Amino acid sequence: MESDDKPSSQIAPINVRFWDIGLIKLLLLPLIATTSFLLFPGKHPIITLNEYNRIQSGMTVNQVDTIVGEPGGELEKRDPSAPGISNLRIFQWQNGSGSHALIWFQDGKVVLKINIDLK
Numbered sequence: 001m002e003s004d005d006k007p008s009s010q011i012a013p014i015n016v017r018f019w020d021i022g023l024i025k026l027l028l029l030p031l032i033a034t035t036s037f038l039l040f041p042g043k044h045p046i047i048t049l050n051e052y053n054r055i056q057s058g059m060t061v062n063q064v065d066t067i068v069g070e071p072g073g074e075l076e077k078r079d080p081s082a083p084g085i086s087n088l089r090i091f092q093w094q095n096g097s098g099s100h101a102l103i104w105f106q107d108g109k110v111v112l113k114i115n116i117d118l119k
Helices: 018-039 049-054 061-068
Strands: 073-077 088-094 100-106 109-116
Touching: 049 061, 049 109, 061 088
Parallel strands: none
Antiparallel strands: 073 088, 088 100, 100 109
16 A cells, blocks of 8 residues: 555545635624614614715714714724634614624724615
């Protein structure tokens, strides 16, 4: 038996790309947000569809807080020195009805926003 025919006792490394993990987080955030609302009712800021529509790409966290009237709940913050998307912060504003907005800030500026059933 040649050395190439011997079974390897080493475990092959698993390559997980950052974007795969990021996509999973993106898909799970609305579920996490809804769950946090159910577990901690009354601890969430209120946002309207009108306020949500006034939020524009490039705005700062303080500008968004001013539009909404109170700060959002921070769901995630990535260290600026971390690999992949660095200096990313995700905030949530949720209403008593369960409707909510999620806003992503990259380097302190709005880069993405979604709303679920805002009125």
